[in-house]
Amino acid sequence: MMQNDVVVIGGGISGLSLAYYCVQAGMKTTLLEKNESLGGSFASPQYSSNGKKFWMELGAHTCYSSYQNLLDIVEGCGVTNTIIPRAKVPFTLFVDGKIRSIVSQLNILELLVSVPNLFKLKKTGLSVRSYYSKIVGEKNYEEVIRHFFNAVPSQQTDNFPADMMFKSRPKRKDVLKNYTFQNGLQSVARAIAAKSGLNVFTSQDVNSVVYKDGLYEIRSAGGGEYSAKTLVLATPSLVTSKLLKESNPDLAQHLAKLKAADVDSVGVIVRKENSKLKPVAALISPNDVFFSVVSRDTVPDDNYRGFVFHFQPGLDEKTKRSRITEVLGIGFSKIEHTEAKHNTVPTLQLGHHQWLEKTDQLLKGKKSLLLTGNYFGGMAIEDCVSRSKSEFARMKG
Template sequence: MKSDVVIVGGGISGLSLAFYTAKAGFKTTLLEKNDTPGGSFNSHRYSADGSQFWLELGAHTCYNSYQNLLDIVDACHISDTIIPREKVPFTLLVDSQLKSVFSALNVFEALKSIPNIFTLKKEGLSVREYYSKIVGVNNYNNTLSHFFNAVPSQPTDDFPADMMFKSREKRKEVLKNYTFTDGLQSVAKAVAKSKGINVFTGQEVTGIELLDGRYAITTKAGVTHSAATLALATPSAVSSRLLQTIEADIARHLGTLKAASVDSVGVVVKKEDISVKPVAAIISPNDIFFSAVSRDTVPDDRYRGFAFHFKPGESGETKMKRITDVLGIREDTIIHKHEVVNTVPSLRVGHKQWLEKMNGMLEGKNLLLTGNYFGGMAIEDCVSRSLSESKRLKR
């Protein structure tokens, strides 16, 4: 099968790149390993007794600062499905009690440290170095670090401070934070249906060759796609492996990046079977899970759902015991369970130099690289990277 561009990986990075290349008039094919596009941006669906319920097992919130994403949402005509998230608290689980994150802070220490926010620059500092000066060492160690670890579901002490939370221009007429009536996957589905994009799901790419100046991309099922331009939108380790024989230097540079697996378990229970107060998320310091993100932000008449993001390596039995203990429910009241493993980058101070070197290596090549390991792991970072790569293709 011949295309102008073949994109490997159908998460938001691959999908947004497909949106831009198709819009620029390139015949675009996207190959995704899973049965549905979306990757970590994929709302899991449960249906029973004629009703539908969705639960986010990966990304759950978008913001009005996600301008490039919002442009795509507008272009796909789904802005009218944007809905607000209910204001329910982020909570800390301490001694089996749920507390608000802010009530756990030592106000005196925070007030003493907060003026540093006006003088201290994030650039070149790790999350620990920066935020322990902004809220105080004890507040950071006892409270804030656990909240930060819950964001990429891994220890974030050594993350670059300027890549954790970014301030961006906002679209003031859009809700500050939001989701979609049908979950975030609505965007993935809408982009996949856009004109000029052929999406093939259930297609794991296993090999890439360069034949007569064109890329030959082969899937596990033995189908070969041919394209003038190749784009990889898979986790860095997968992209590194796929490029090993055709771009050894780039593969090696990609291979220096670290990433973490997030072992997520989503559970659905009937409302009457659980008494935990509505929460946005439960963060449990030093536990086997980083966070349990709830669907209470978009309340449902019949069901409640929780996505527990575990550290890798725990047995199914251990995870289930922790879920039932934290939620105070019996296992037989869980009417639906679904598990996924997502990959998130483990960024380190100095990442900008890594990125500069990578961009230099890509210059002049018909090879595009996008993903959540370039400018940051937020949805908008992924879309922004795809936008800049699509501009490189046009050049």
């Protein structure tokens, strides 16, 4: 059994960032990831044809100057020079087969009457619906704005805690306001993994965690066996709950209370000359089978365009295919390449702050068990890295 100071289960940005802090502190650290490639929701598959290369984002796509903890890691891995700007193309609505600007769909009078609430109303204790319908007006919220919110975690967000949806954080002035990376966000995952000293094993579907004689014993479906003084769980909440069932039943039960949503993401690449759609950052189509279509027009390419459809789960291939071709206005034969990815996103509900407090109580005194992920303070990349940083500090404190 391979001995470690720390074993991290889950190779998304939450697990990778915690692993990074442990390696920096000189701890022997191993990271185990179920999939063949690292990154989780950092998924930027590369397509190459006749010497022409292209990537698209099947998950996260945008970072901000306020992502200070992420930026520190990017710097630490020596890849700051791969940060690139995103082209200014609009987030738009897609209504009756046509692209419409957000402003054109808003009732301006209702907006003007409601917007002063922005200065009076606090987000704390309010749901996304109750807060934002007062800021933009009930009708504007219902018909326009809620569809943009739903597009963020690809699910209904009416009951999300308003203060966990969009956060204002201090920004770095020396960094672009919003940006991506030369080869997409997954290149950041690869850079962290390449950090010397971190052992990474992919295709390790961990299915058993046992705590014995002061050590965690971790086993994967393929027969991998690892042991560690400290265990980090950086998997979706329900996976974490299952893995803790034997060693920490109280935490397992508490984690099982959280819900998560599945997202079926399908990316298509088309030749530039075959797509007539005007450049957009994203299309949001109210009450459609997809929550959003995220385009690669934010990093324009000479040869190709990429569109990633974030579908509701459970649709058959035919339904997805026909909606893709309808929206893009092209026949399926004009699609050069397709990629698919399954993403899991947390369903945060009002009352999540109380759930978090109880989590802290249950983790008290358990310095050898660290929990990170996108279901703590929020699901933005910086929320994940901040959680990892604070869990690392709890272990060291």
